Amino acid sequence: MGQSITTVQLMKKVNNMKARLKKKTDVRKTGNKPVKLLPWEKTLYDAMDGDSNPSVAKIAGARSYGTSSPNTSSSNLDQSEKRATTATPLPMPPRRQRAATAPPGETQETGKLSNVELQRLVLLEQLQTARVQRGYYERKLQREAVQMVHENGNTYANL
Incomplete structure (x- = not known):
């Protein structure tokens, strides 16, 4: 029915498929863009225990907004992580602090x-x-x- 291949050739094909899939789902390269996978890529990715949407990385102890995901529940968080999620955010520092000096050529009269x-x-x-x-x-x-x-x-x- 098809070509017969050796174990080495099969392993090479699987490794090439894995490399292609890892390259396609790399978080550092995809950013927050959603990744669309082909059916065979989805099957292989599930077999490799990948996230359903690899473009969003979950960090332990980080604040999460929006809908809750099935992987994260409040029972899995320890006390310090619960406090971290309920604390109010600190105000952002000013981007650039400028001195209160007059521009060149400015006098008391023109100011x-x-x-x-x-x-x-x-x-x-x-x-x-x-x-x-x-x-x-x-x-x-x-x-x-x-x-x-x-x-x-x-x-x-x-x-």
Whole structure:
């Protein structure tokens, strides 16, 4: 009916099947994703005494939420584990502690202003800077226009 195989070949096939199954159900690689097994994989996995859902590892003494599993009952837990499951969780520490320092460029005057007031202050300072620059270039043009160049007896205005 089929090929006849030796004991060594059969053991090699079974070991390859086990390796493939272990690789597929490795908790570190699958994470919390549910593992879907083929029928022959389910049979082999049950024969190897594997969990029904290997993607969820059960840790002794850890809190469990949701529905209770048939493998874990309250009678199997000792007193310290019962206390661990009923204790209130500790508050999480802050992710990053920041110093209460002002950002660079912040003064006492600007620290008290709202966003609208800060925008108005920035615009007024930009306007003042633009007026100073315009005055500088106007004076520079006037000085250059006044300068006269004398060449070969002729007088020229430098514009």
